[in-house]
Amino acid sequence: MTIRWGIVTSGKISHDFVNAFNSFPDVGDQVIAAVAARDKSRAEEFAKTHKIAKVFASYDEMAMSSDIDVAYIGALNPDHFKLSKLFLECGKHVLCEKPLCMNYKETESLLSIAKSKNLFIMEAVWSRFAPSYMALEKEIQSGKLGDVQFVEVNFGVPIANVDRLRKKDLGGSAVLDIGIYTLQFAQFVFREEPVKVTAFGEINNDGVDVVDTIILEYSGNRRAVLNVNAKIRLWNKATVYGTKGRVTVEDPFHFPDTLIHNDGNVEKFSLHTSNQKYNFGNSAGLVYQALEVARCIKQGLNESPRMSHKESLLLAKLRDMVRKQVGVHFEVDDKEV
Numbered sequence: 001m002t003i004r005w006g007i008v009t010s011g012k013i014s015h016d017f018v019n020a021f022n023s024f025p026d027v028g029d030q031v032i033a034a035v036a037a038r039d040k041s042r043a044e045e046f047a048k049t050h051k052i053a054k055v056f057a058s059y060d061e062m063a064m065s066s067d068i069d070v071a072y073i074g075a076l077n078p079d080h081f082k083l084s085k086l087f088l089e090c091g092k093h094v095l096c097e098k099p100l101c102m103n104y105k106e107t108e109s110l111l112s113i114a115k116s117k118n119l120f121i122m123e124a125v126w127s128r129f130a131p132s133y134m135a136l137e138k139e140i141q142s143g144k145l146g147d148v149q150f151v152e153v154n155f156g157v158p159i160a161n162v163d164r165l166r167k168k169d170l171g172g173s174a175v176l177d178i179g180i181y182t183l184q185f186a187q188f189v190f191r192e193e194p195v196k197v198t199a200f201g202e203i204n205n206d207g208v209d210v211v212d213t214i215i216l217e218y219s220g221n222r223r224a225v226l227n228v229n230a231k232i233r234l235w236n237k238a239t240v241y242g243t244k245g246r247v248t249v250e251d252p253f254h255f256p257d258t259l260i261h262n263d264g265n266v267e268k269f270s271l272h273t274s275n276q277k278y279n280f281g282n283s284a285g286l287v288y289q290a291l292e293v294a295r296c297i298k299q300g301l302n303e304s305p306r307m308s309h310k311e312s313l314l315l316a317k318l319r320d321m322v323r324k325q326v327g328v329h330f331e332v333d334d335k336e337v
């Protein structure tokens, strides 16, 4: 069974996703079959660049076609719910860029639509499929670190002036865009809902958070301190501390290629290099989530155990809690879904 992908939008991350896919040595029985954009000429240009066979004049046309099995949604945050819903209702599986939705309400509604249609959907938290994350999980579960007590993560990228980050109507929010990675890292380590969330930050003149400091408290007085910054570049690493030692996930922790173990051993994970031009760091790693999507679809799964619906719901809940404390409110928060 060939898995046929339909790329939704001709944007930067769509470019990176297709580049990562096409440059990977073996994607198995999968193909990038089609693309749709708001404007057909942009879709045609995208298709020409990436040698994609089919171009659709609109998202709706591709959703209704029988030419694709799964949609990759590379749209702006406010359109994730609407477009994922469109493709699900047309019987297509979905891989939607993070954040899956603007808030918990949308996330819950979208996941229940997928369940009712018996279709696969996943939030593209691509970090979870990094080979280095598999190694990190093994290290934590091995007991070498002892009992994990503390996690610290930094994610700072100077993107506060990018429209989709700084404008509320485009879904701008540091915690939605980059803070999600710090939250998912803490959840990857602790695997339980925090008992307390404390957050404070800085908002811009559009009411969008550009800096967030988040403290997650877990059972047994375990903690995570997350520094999120859309104004300046930070040393974007994550460290997991236990009673017997620590492991550091080097920059960029959100898709790392280096782990520094407690004994000082530096473990490297090479990404397939190619002459592709990417918009974002380590984007060659975007392919690993696509391999997982295909595996799950072929096994008839509705979700991936590595980035489950429960996890997406919890991440949405935590983002809502952070936004409330920092003072960021979206119009969509007042709407019934």
Ligand SMILES: NC(=O)C1=CN([C@@H]2O[C@H](COP(=O)(O)OP(=O)(O)OC[C@H]3O[C@@H](n4cnc5c(N)ncnc54)[C@H](OP(=O)(O)O)[C@@H]3O)[C@@H](O)[C@H]2O)C=CC1
Binding pocket: 008, 009, 010, 011, 012, 013, 014, 036, 037, 038, 039, 042, 074, 075, 076, 077, 097, 098, 099, 124, 126, 164, 170, 177, 280
């Ligand atoms: N996984 C990762 O590493 C990354 C993930 N992302 C995520 O990907 C998504 C897109 O980010 P990115 O690719 O940088 O975004 P872009 O600025 O490239 O825009 C993506 C697409 O959104 C549509 N769009 C652009 N402006 C508007 C607008 N004003 N109103 C409505 N639609 C618009 C266009 O679709 P069309 O082509 O159809 O016209 C565009 O191609 C975000 O949700 C972000 O969180 C982003 C960067 C990295």
Ligand SMILES: O=C1OC[C@@H](O)[C@H](O)[C@H]1O
Binding pocket: 157, 159, 177, 178, 280
């Ligand atoms: O997902 C992402 O990762 C890298 C950031 O630069 C980008 O803004 C964000 O969307």
